[in-house]
Amino acid sequence: MRNEILEKYLPLTPEEKEELKKKRIKKHHVATIFLHWFNMLVWLTELITGAALIISSNYIFVPRFFTKLVSDIYGTRGNIIRTHIFVGVVWAIVLILYALFGWRRYLKPTLKEIFGITKDDIGWLVSKFEEVALGKKVHYPPQDSYNGGQKLFAIVVALMVPVIIITGFIMAFHLLTPALIRWAIIIHFIAVGLVVMGLSVHIYMALLYPPEQEGLFGMIHGYISEYFAYHHHYKFWRKKKKGLDKPAELPPKKDLSPIKAGIFLGVVLFFSFYLTGFGLGSSGFVQRTLVAIFGAFAPESVKNHPYMGHYWGVYPLWNFLVFMGFGVIIGTLFAMFLSNHKFRFRIEKGDKISDIQRLIYAVIGGIIVGFATRIAGGCTSSMALSGGSVFSPGGWLFMIFLFVGGYLGAFFFRRLWK
């Protein structure tokens, strides 16, 4: 392979052509492929049900026989709107999860690329126009992993999908005021209309336009031939060849100082009281989850249990602490992304003991602490933090003896952490 073609987009010799055709290159990650086809199914369902819902003469945009056909398929028109809303909510949840968990790996690089429009992208659009409309023979400028046309469509989609989701939620759940719902309907239509404009070109290019055929299979199994990559996405090919496609690993950020963290914790606590009327707590979440799990298997014995029965009667999971527990998990994941940490399971321990030993000690300690929290009526967070912040004598007493117990315990067990 010549080295010049890594620097410049040059015509290939027949041998190089054959060589590149044999090699395959990874274009799409499996998550992207899944999301793409999931999106296709959602758009298909939502466009059909959505168009069939709008049958008033002031708004209708599909022929009557179509709306009737869809109504017949779904039985009642109520079923159409329920399907439309259900699929839309599932779609929104999947996209939000994708955005949350795939932000660094998939979404951010993609957004960076599609919004980073270069001269070559404009050149591609101009060349395409000249080829299709004027019938000229053109030479396309080198492209990123998305070409100018794809970028244009992706920008429309990236901007319109949040609009569609927000206006959809406003309509489906009657949020805000009727005046805003009125606008939401119109904006929903416009946003969908803009995407649909690009959609027919997108489908034509992928399904029916021979030069782009390989791209379609790339979206099915993830790979394209290097020859296709070289021709259609030269910049992407060069990056892959030079190994520049992986995002640089950023070092994890330093921990916040305990004093700053304490101040922030106080602010969070204040707002927790202000907004919900409750302080923070964590053992209640674990304990209520346990009650719910036991109850799922043996509802009768949980009900009659002197301790657990108290919680079983009042919907164990319908509690502020449970929602807060889930909030903490989600918030932690957020913090992980923001501070460049990686998600991984690990056992935190001192150097002198093995993983098994650490787990045994943790279970023993956990039993003691868990028992103690139930006697005390709360754990460190609820007793010391929430109780202490409202000057509850029990909370302060707890905090004092927590430190006494902590120092005493450390005297005996600190060697485990060395």
Place this chain on the structure above:
Amino acid sequence: MAKYGMVIDLDRCVGCQACMVACKAQWQTPEDYFRTWVKHIGPVQIKDEMVFTSYVGQCNHCDNPPCVPACPTQATFKDTETGIVLVDYDLCIGCGYCVEACPYGARFINPVTKKVEKCDFCYPRLGEEDPACVKTCIVSAKVFGDLENKDSYISKKISEGNTYIIATKEVNPGPNVYYKGRRSKIEAIIKNYPPEKKDTLPAKIWSNVLRPFVILGAGATFIGSLVAFLFQINQGEKEGEDEE
């Protein structure tokens, strides 16, 4: 097939508002929201008469209801069996286009359910008993029945003459609630609460400006793709090879 309607005899009505109370008790509408209303008018001078009357009003179940085309999902529809304008609560998204479109102000968005509400002639009671307001009226000023059945009491009431509808030359959606009484009373009602034709801004912008644009745009790209495909078939299959 039937066409239900109502006759309200303003000469009998004493303006006691019992119908409003009965309706509220039947439908449990939130505070300050009513499906039917009694508005006191007067004393006002109409020509050379002094008029003092009550405007007893509700949904008119019009022949050409402006609220029906205004509803994007057609949650509001005119029932072909009974001629009653009904609301399908599954489909209502609470946008209030119909509220704006109604010339009589007969609709409101229920702040609890967030969906539209209005008189439906007590549809669930149909065939069993009269609507709550009719049944409760102390002077039988309200008469409910099938307008298409010539033998019905309501048809006889209408054929007696002196029946009017609340409509003007400009705005006449064909209401099916008729009023009896001195002509000057009806004129006073129309003068004080004229039926209005209203267009909502977003709906106007959509149908006049944006809908043609969106449909043209989507249609143009679709036809463009189709034309390109036909050209391509015409030229015969070519491999992506000869790009260089």
